[in-house]
Amino acid sequence: MVVGFLRAALVLGVCLIAVPLLAQDRAILVNDVFLFDGKSAQRGAAPVNVLIVDRQIAAISGDAIEPDPGLDLTVIDGGQRTLMPGLIDAHVHLTLTLPTMLQALTADTSFIHILSAGVAEATLLRGFTTVRDVGGPSFGLRRAIEGGYVPGPRILSAGAMISQTSGHGDFRTRHDIPREDGAPLSASERAGVAAIADGVDEVLRRSREQLMLGANFLKLMAGGGVSSMYDPLDVTQYTPEELRAAVAAARNWGTYVTVHAYTSDAVRMAVESGVRVIEHGQLIDEETARLMAKQGVWWSLQPFLDNELSNPQAGESRIKQLQVAAGTDRAYRLAKKHGIKVAFGTDILFSGGTGPAQNGHLANLAQWFSPGEVLRMATGQNGELMALSGPRYPYPGPVGVIQPGAMADVLLVDGDPTADLGLLRDPNSSLLLIVKDGQIVTNRLN
Numbered sequence: 373m374v375v376g377f378l379r380a381a382l383v384l385g386v387c388l389i390a391v392p393l394l395a396q397d398r399a400i401l402v403n404d405v406f407l408f409d410g411k412s413a414q415r416g417a418a419p420v421n422v423l424i425v426d427r428q429i430a431a432i433s434g435d436a437i438e439p440d441p442g443l444d445l446t447v448i449d450g451g452q453r454t455l456m457p458g459l460i461d462a463h464v465h466l467t468l469t470l471p472t473m474l475q476a477l478t479a480d481t482s483f484i485h486i487l488s489a490g491v492a493e494a495t496l497l498r499g500f501t502t503v504r505d506v507g508g509p510s511f512g513l514r515r516a517i518e519g520g521y522v523p524g525p526r527i528l529s530a531g532a533m534i535s536q537t538s539g540h541g542d543f544r545t546r547h548d549i550p551r552e553d554g555a556p557l558s559a560s561e562r563a564g565v566a567a568i569a570d571g572v573d574e575v576l577r578r579s580r581e582q583l584m585l586g587a588n589f590l591k592l593m594a595g596g597g598v599s600s601m602y603d604p605l606d607v608t609q610y611t612p613e614e615l616r617a618a619v620a621a622a623r624n625w626g627t628y629v630t631v632h633a634y635t636s637d638a639v640r641m642a643v644e645s646g647v648r649v650i651e652h653g654q655l656i657d658e659e660t661a662r663l664m665a666k667q668g669v670w671w672s673l674q675p676f677l678d679n680e681l682s683n684p685q686a687g688e689s690r691i692k693q694l695q696v697a698a699g700t701d702r703a704y705r706l707a708k709k710h711g712i713k714v715a716f717g718t719d720i721l722f723s724g725g726t727g728p729a730q731n732g733h734l735a736n737l738a739q740w741f742s743p744g745e746v747l748r749m750a751t752g753q754n755g756e757l758m759a760l761s762g763p764r765y766p767y768p769g770p771v772g773v774i775q776p777g778a779m780a781d782v783l784l785v786d787g788d789p790t791a792d793l794g795l796l797r798d799p800n801s802s803l804l805l806i807v808k809d810g811q812i813v814t815n816r817l818n
């Protein structure tokens with residue numbers, strides 16, 4: 373729908389004008405719901421009523437709420453269904469949408485961004501009202517969503533992935549090597565997908581550039597990856613001095629660094645260098661998990677399994693993918709054993725075809741956690757990770773919880789997802805109401 377609208381606007385020469393989504397006095401009153409607030413792993417025992425005013429939760433009460441008569445009020449009968457916070461995906465790449473790496477690196481950037489608008493809308497309609505974009509040119513998409521040009525989730529963005537030469541973010545072809553002094557940036561760097569930086573000075577420069585452009589946090593590549601062309605999975609990338617340079621740049625802006633890493637060596641070096649979040653980490657040993665727990669480091673872990681949701685790779689990448697899948701069960705067990713703060717993310721790359729698997733990945737967590745624990749992880753717990761950006765967190769209230777002052781992102785579920793997590797596998801039937809930023813996105817009650 374969004375892509376069609378944009379296409380028609382471009383053909384007709386229409387000037388796209390941002391229209392404010394909310395009037396200052398708009399309100400929504402949801403009556404008679406069981407509340408999952410994102411803070412505990414249980415649903416409330418008695419029905420309540422919830423009032424939303426403008427962009428935030430205004431009141432929650434077991435008694436009738438009498439809103440100010442001056443409000444432009446929409447009243448919704450919840451029918452004793454479950455009201456819960458909007459879901460949060462802590463690891464996405466909304467602008468890496470094309471089916472293959474080759475297509476992504478050779479397509480026109482304008483084409484990619486138009487596709488990304490459709491991916492963002494589909495993500496929101498699956499109930500994900502906030503995402504953490506950990507690599508890619510999502511600043512423009514974020515601005516378009518916040519300005520009301522296209523629908524989509526809130527985006528906290530790292531901007532370009534910062535990578536060493538030969539690292540997981542080095543997407544150059546062999547013909548681009550060696551890089552001559554004064555040579556232009558590679559295609560992926562010009563597009564804002566990656567920023568190649570070697571040495572302390574370059575890492576500082578590239579880190580500061582992303583912060584200048586609007587990054588909420590920084591993402592560095594600290595180890596080998598599955599989909600990258602050159603780096604084996606076991607390699608460690610960057611030096612402690614380079615990682616500490618990025619950490620210092622982020623800390624000066626009140627925010628943090630996260631790293632892509634799978635192995636113990638890579639994770640340990642990152643943690644010892646002051647990194648606050650680890651993405652992936654499926655191949656670490658128990659000693660490294662113990663270090664993460666001691667340092668209070670977040671583990672942004674994805675339920676990578678060798679199943680129908682895995683988006684199978686080919687060749688060497690398939691071998692690496694199977695190694696990661698084999699470590700997933702042990703990683704979750706280590707996280708639980710040592711009480712590490714775990715975030716839920718999907719890392720759905722090239723999501724034009726695999727986006728609907730997002731809800732399936734959430735349901736897969738039932739192998740290690742109760743349904744209520746999974747929901748708390750994907751709402752309130754992930755919301756705590758969003759707040760780790762400190763002054764670079766851009767909203768006046770928290771996300772992932774339903775409490776007075778929180779951002780008004782809520783879902784009305786037809787059933788009890790704390791008892792049956794499978795309800796969320798099919799959002800088109802289970803999500804009767806989606807509200808983001810106090811604005812009704814979907815209402816199937818009528």
